Amino acid sequence: MAERCHICRFDIQITGTTYICLKCHTSVCCACQSKHFIEGNDHLPGFRKYSLDICQFHKCYRDIFCKECDEVVCCKCLTKKHKQHKHDNFERIASTLASSKFPAVKRDLDESKKAVQKLDSKIKKRQKIWQSFLQNVLSVETLLDKQYRQIEVLFFRKKDEVRDIVYGADTDVAVFTKQTRNLKVARTIEHEKERFLLEALDVMTKYKNSKEFVRRYLQFRNDVQNCVTVPQTVGDEKIPTLQLNYDHHSISDIEEVLPCIWFGNQTRNSKRSAKTKRPDYKESELDDLKDELTKKDSELGLATTVIELMTENTRKLCEACEMPNSSVQFEEPPNLHKLPGIQTSYQTFSQCMYGIKRNLREWNTMKQESLEQKAVQSHRDMREHSEVSQERLHRENTEMELKKWHDSALQMQDSVESLQRKISSLQHQLKEAENDKEDLKTRLSQIAGAKLTAGNSNIADLGDKYRPTRIAEIYSETYDSEWTEAMDNAFELKKGWSEEMIIRNLLIVLQVTKYAEKHFAEVKQLKDARKGTAPDVAIMLKEKILANPVFKKYCTENKHYDKVLISELIKTKYAERCVFVSWLMVVQDPEMYIDEQQREGDRLDKDKYKEYTQSGKTISFNVWPALYLCKDGPLLIKKNCSACLSV
Structure with a gap:
């Protein structure tokens, strides 16, 4: 039966049982060894066959120590290259070295345990520091994300406000530009009219009875100037002056015809003087008067033409200044009603002046509003500039804080990486220490197991593939x-061989191989070799055992020996199997024992034997002998272990 792990109960060929517990004396597989040996501190692993090295030339375990070459060799190397060399059991040498160095190893192991405990405490502290650092990093990252979102929202809000302000500023600038242009046009027109009126006044002051009209006009202009404050300058841009119809008559012509304004007074004075004169005036004077009257009529026509021209120019001025008709009546000079044409022109001029006054008042109001708007706009621009500056400063401060946090995070990351490298190094050292510890435990258990099982057949080495119980199974x-x-x-x-003859010769083959192996020349040298090399040695010694003189001598001394039958049986697998199982029995310590005491005619002991084909009380001949753990030891396999023929 295949060996099983006593913990998981799986077959050895499935789990690969390689451990033996020196306390429980039970087999433990690789899957269960950590649970059994590590959790139970008082349990120690036993000897493992698979801990030995393999010979690179013969593929066998190197378990023999050559003293002359000072190296470990296998059994095949011992028969070839290291033949005639002094050698010793590797386990014995290892046990001697272990017993001499065990205190130092134990001391090193204790120091390793203390170092490992210190490393564990340091690793735990580093882990706590690392966890706290990770929490700080996460909190900083959360804070940075929150500040970034706030800055982003504030940025888009300010961007919208700036866009609205820029749009409003463009609109205000366009309106202000238009108003400034209109103001320049109005100022230019006002200067042109004032210049024209001053020229007219200069001309009118040369005539009689014009002082009152000039005085009234100057008083009216002063009143207008007192009511309206007109800025001295509007701008550097020059606006084209209004083109009036001045090209028809020159100033000199106007100066010539202006005396017609006082034509009525002069006529009335001339009539009054005529009444006072004598009726007997001369014909020559009458002709002069007629000539003068004709001259005055021509002058009156010219004055009427000038007045019509002035009226047309005044109308154009009103249209250019966008002044509607007004019903306001200014104070008229005396006796102006006697000159209807001049009165109409005067009224038109008065309306024009009233429109100019009203436009100047509106312009002043508009100018004040524009100044107020400019002040408001300036205040708004200053406030926006202040807000933008504050926002820029806040953003710069935030960026500096972010950079500072980023630098600190990088430094912490570098320190964390350094700690991780230290932790990895410490873990590697801890792993090496644990491996050394396991190696020392394994070596110690191997030495203890070897000492425990050496020369004691009652304690089986469960790590041995060919222990006595397994050899008994192979034998059966x-x-x-x-x-x-x-x-x-x-x-x-x-x-023509009988059944009894064949059985007897089969038994001869078994007994003679067992006998020959005991007396084989190399048995004494290989006796101390490790039991794991037994299969390889058995195959190597098969031909030598069968050709040995001891084998031939033992066969010839048996009275039931048949040379032809023996030669045929030696060719079968049975002979090879007998050599193999006999060699396994010989290398055991102590060696296993085949019962040879029962002779023909002895009484049948049914506790040890069973009948072959016939029942009886005495033994006729042996078919298959019994197998014992050692001489005078316990019977290994009772059933199907031996048989006999009774008479």
Whole structure:
């Protein structure tokens, strides 16, 4: 039966059982070894076959120490290159070294444990520091995200406000530009009219009875100037003056015809003087008067033409200044009603002056409003500039804070990476210390297991693949399989051998291989070799054992020996199997024992034997001997271990 792990109960070929507990004396697989040995501090792992190195030339375990070459070799190397060299058991040498160096190893192990504990405490502290750092980083990151979102919202809000302000400023600038242009036009027209009126007044002052009209006009102009404050300058831009119809008559012509304004007074004075004169005036004087009257009529026509021209120019001036008709009546000079044409022109002129006064008042109001708007706009611009400056300063401060936090985060990240590297280094050192600890435990358990099982057949090395219980199973399987097959092959040869003859010769092969292996020349040298090399040695020694003189001598001394039958049986797998199982028995410490005390005619002990084909109380001949753990030791396998023929 295959060996099982006593914890998980799985087969060895599934889990690969390689450990043995030195306290429980049970097998433990690789999957369960951590649970069994680490959790239970008082449990120690036993000897493992798989901890040995493999020979690179023969693929065997190196378990023999060559003293002359000072190296570990396998059993095949011992028969070839290291033949005739002095050697010793590797386990014995390892045990000696372990016993001499065990205190130092134990002291190193204790120091390693203390160092590991210190490293564990440091690692835990570093982990706490790292966790607190991560929490700080997360909180800083959350704060930065929140500030970034606030800055983004404020930026878009200020961007919209700036866009609205720019749009409103463009509109205000356009309106202000238009108003400034209109003001320049009005100022230019006002200067042109004033210049024209001053020229007219200069001309009128040369005539009689014009002082009152000039005085009234100057008083009216002063009143207008007192009511309206007109700025001295509007701008540097020059506006084209209004083109009036001055090209028809020159100033000199106007100066010549202006005396017609006082034509009525002069006529009335001339009539009054005529009444006082004598009726007997001369004909020459009458002709002069007629000539003068004709001259005056021509002058009156010219004056009427000038008045019409002035009226037309005044109308154009009103249209240019956009002044509607007004019903306001200014004070007229005396006796102006006697000159209807001049009166109409005067009224038109008065309306024009009233329109100019009203336009100047409106312009002043508009100018005040414009100044107020400019002041408001200036105040708004200053406030916006202040807000923009504050926002820029706030943004710069925020960026500086962010940069500061970013630099600190980078420094902390560098420190964290340094700590991680230190932690990795410490973990690597801890892992190496644990590996050394496990290696020391393994070596210690191997040495303890070897000492425990050496020379004591009652304690089985469960890590040994070919321990006594397993050899007993192989021994029983040899009888069930190879023994039966060899017997069938002998019958197939049809040489006339009886069943008893074949059985006796099969037993001779088993006994002689066991006997020959005991006396083989190399047995004493290989006796101390590790039991794991037994299969390889058995195959190597098969031919030498069968050709050994001891084997031939033992066969010839048996009275049931048949040379032809023995030669045929040696060719079968049965002979090879007998050599293999006999060699496994010999290398055990102590070696296993095959019962040879039962002789023909002895009484049958049914506790140790069972009948082969017939029942009886005495033994006729042995078919398959019993197997014991050692001489005078316990019986390993009772059932199907041996058989007998009774009479």
